[in-house]
Amino acid sequence: MPGHGRGNATTAPTTTKPRSHTLKRLVKYILTDKLRVAVVIIACGLATTTMVLGPKIMGQATNVLFEGVISKMLPAGTTKEQAIAALEANGQGSMVDMVSSMDIHPGQGVDFGKVAMILGITACVFLCTVTLRWIQGWTLTRLVSNAVYRMRQQIEAKLDHLPLSYFDRVPRGEVMSRTTNDIDNIGQSLQQVLGEFIFALFSIIGTVIMMITISPLLLLISLIVIPFLLAAAYFIIRKSQPYYIRQWDATGKVNSQVEEMFSGHMVIRAYGQEDETIDEFDRRNRELYDSSFMATLIAGINMPVTQFFGNLNFVIVVVVGGLKVLSGTMTLGDLQAFSQYSRQLSQPLGQLSSMATILQSSLASAERIFEFLDEPEEVAEREHTQDIKDVKGLVRFDHVKFSYDPAEPLIEDLSLEAKPGQTIAIVGPTGAGKTTLVNLLMRFYEIQGGSITIDGVDTRDITRHDLRQHFGMVLQDTWLFDGTIRENLLYGLHEGETISEERMIEGAKACHVDEFVRRLPDGYDTELKDETAELSQGERQLMTICRAFLSDPDILILDEATSSVDTRTEVLVQQAMNHLREGRTSFVIAHRLSTIRDADLILVVNHGSIVEQGRHEELLAKGGAYANLYQAQFANGDNIEED
Structure with a gap:
């Protein structure tokens, strides 16, 4: 779009805010749906309860099997005390300790009925766990989907309220990346992280409680590795976060490049810039590859570290627990249950660490989204506004001031009047401020001094929506x-x-x-x-x-509407525009001066000021700026003929 003082679109900078601020803001989208949050938490808590009971129940089955095997080894027809005395007499002290701690009957063997009952109970418990986890997952999917849906709605509303200056400054591909890729990444990450995070948290609490009931000593041994896991997770998060930020910034740049290549593919080929374009894409794609690779590489360290400490912890627990079984201070079933709990404790700890790294990617995207949502919007409407009915089309610019950049004034003191039904043509060199005038008229930009009125009503006293209802636009694009x-x-x-x-x-x-x-x-x-x-x-x-x-429309704007058509088609377009302009106040921004010879008033604009105004014949007779533009087009062979 033509204009003065506006630079080329550049990638919007990403400002880094504290992680906690972004996380809190992201969580608010989830907490809005309080009912589903409650369902997720309750289902997760119940699922954790049933899950942690499983190893304990399975440990009872192991005890029944082991005690049955040991009882079968003892002489039938004797009491437990007699069997223990016989073992002592044979010097089998370790067996004495184990048998003393067991509830057995010598020679009885394994009670398979009791084993089957325990396994049945275990199956029911695991079925409950699966069902509750499904309820949690289904509810969480709806919860996250609704949160992402609300976020998309806010983005759509934001797009409608951003000033044109934002779109002048930021490439379309970057905007598309933030509103699509970043949103998708947030949705996928939240879906993956939230459910597992809640379940892992409940699992740790439930597992620790069950471990305490079995052996406080082994629990203390198991907890020794936690500081090392936390330190490793902190290191991984700190190192991976900058790369995740670069990854999503680079994604936006790649999308901008692809959009540019697609939209301008004919120009690229016409000027033989294919190789240069490919080189530029390769450079941006390499930036994306490097940042993605490093983020994934560092995050990938988490799982091996977690597995190492988890396996180390398991070995220590089994060795110490085995000694306790031999000493009779712990049953084999309890050791088995504790070993499973040890695994269960390592797994959610590792999951929390992995989810923390995944969350970094989500937070990087969230930062970009929130930065977009925090962009300054169009100037707020005045408190008391009015609508205009039966518009006649009297338009006045009264000492209007405006600039895109405060350091480069564009329009400093512009006044003009368009009477109802008149056609006002605006001509001038590229960057003179022609399109700026109609942008100000429709309040795509806000004036910084003076006033613009329609039928005597200041346009700032009319809401943008109501104001634009009275306009019709035909653009070059x-x-x-x-x-x-x-x-x-x-x-x-x-x-x-x-x-x-x-x-x-x-x-x-x-x-x-x-x-x-x-x-x-x-x-x-x-x-x-x-x-x-x-x-x-x-x-x-x-x-x-x-x-x-x-x-x-009541007022018509034609912005270079014939500049991109051939001369033969221009005749049809001109006839259609003449029909459209009948009885309406019209502003025509024209490059081809042949199309505006019948205008009621021609404004020659340069550097945001009206340097000449009048009808076609009057301006030609003056021999000034308009005549020079006219003669320049005639010399270039444009289709301009005198009446």
Whole structure:
């Protein structure tokens, strides 16, 4: 879009905020749905309870089996005391200690009925665990999906309230990356982390409680490795976080490059810049690869470290526990249960460490999203606003001041008046501020001094939405959207407004649209996709004119609407625009001066000031800036003819 003082779009900087601030803000999206949060926590707590009971129950089955085997080894028909006395007499002290701690009957053997009952109870407990985990997972999926949905809604609302200066500054690919890739990463990470985090936390608590009931000594031994695990996790998080931030920043740059390559592929080929473009893409892709590789490499250290300390802990527990079994101070079933709990304790500790590294990626994306949501919005509407009815189209600029950059003033003291029904043409060199005037009129940017009024009402006293309802725009860029031709033509209708099929076709005929639409197989129901390859540039431009015509605006803006069509098509476009301008106040930004010779007033703008104004013949007679522009186009062979 033409304009003065606006630089090329650059990647939005990512500001680093404290991790805790970003995490708290992210958690708020989850806590909004309190009912589902409660269901997840309750289901997780119950699932943990049933899970930690499993090893203890299985330990009872082991005790029954082991005691049955030992009892079978003892002489039948004797009492436990007699069997112990016989073992003492034979010098089997270790067996004496074990048998003394067992509830056995010599010669009885294994009670398989009791074993089957215990295994049945264990199966029921594990089934409950699986069911509760499924409830937790299903609820959590809905919880995270709703949170991401709300986040997307906020982003959509934010897009509608950002000033144009943001889109001038930030590449489209970067915006798309933040609103798609980063959101997806947050959703996937939260889905993966939240459920496991809650379950791991409950598992640690439940496991520790069960370990205390079995052997406080072995529990203390097991807890020795925790400081080492925490230190390793802290190191990994600190080292991986910068790379995750770089990874998602690099993703935004790659997306911007791809969008640029796609949109400008014809220009790239026309100027033979394929190799340079590929080199630039390779450079950005390498940045993404390097940051992703390092983030994954450092995060990958977590699992081996966790497994090492977990295995070391298991070995120590088994050795010490074995000695306690031999001494009769612990049963074999309790040792088995404790060994399982030791594994269960190591696993959630490792999961917490792994989830912490995954969370870093999510927080990096969240920072980018929150930075986007915190971007300054358009200036707030005034407290008391009004709507304007029956607009006549009297437009006044009164001592207007504006600049894109405070250090580079653009419009310092501009005044003009457009009377109802007049056509005001605005011409001037590139960067003179032509498009800026209509952007200020529609409040895409806010003036910094003076006033702009429509029928005597200051535009700042009208909400942007209500103000823009009175305008129709035809731009140089022929934006058509995915959908049918019919939907595109009716796109400019106000909310709740409808028109008949006959009225639509009448407007299409007036704008020379009907004649080429009739040639299409599906007519007005033709689907437009892939930049409407089936339509020429001129046909697309005629459609945008028809879209504005059917919206029946009070004030019309035509911004370089014929600059990208050939001379033959320009005749049709000009006829359609003349029809559209009838009875409306119109502002025409023109490059081809031949298209504005019949304008009621021509403004020659340069450096944000009106240097000349008048009708076509008057300005030519002055021999000033307009005459120079006119003669320059004539010398270049543009199609300009005197009446």
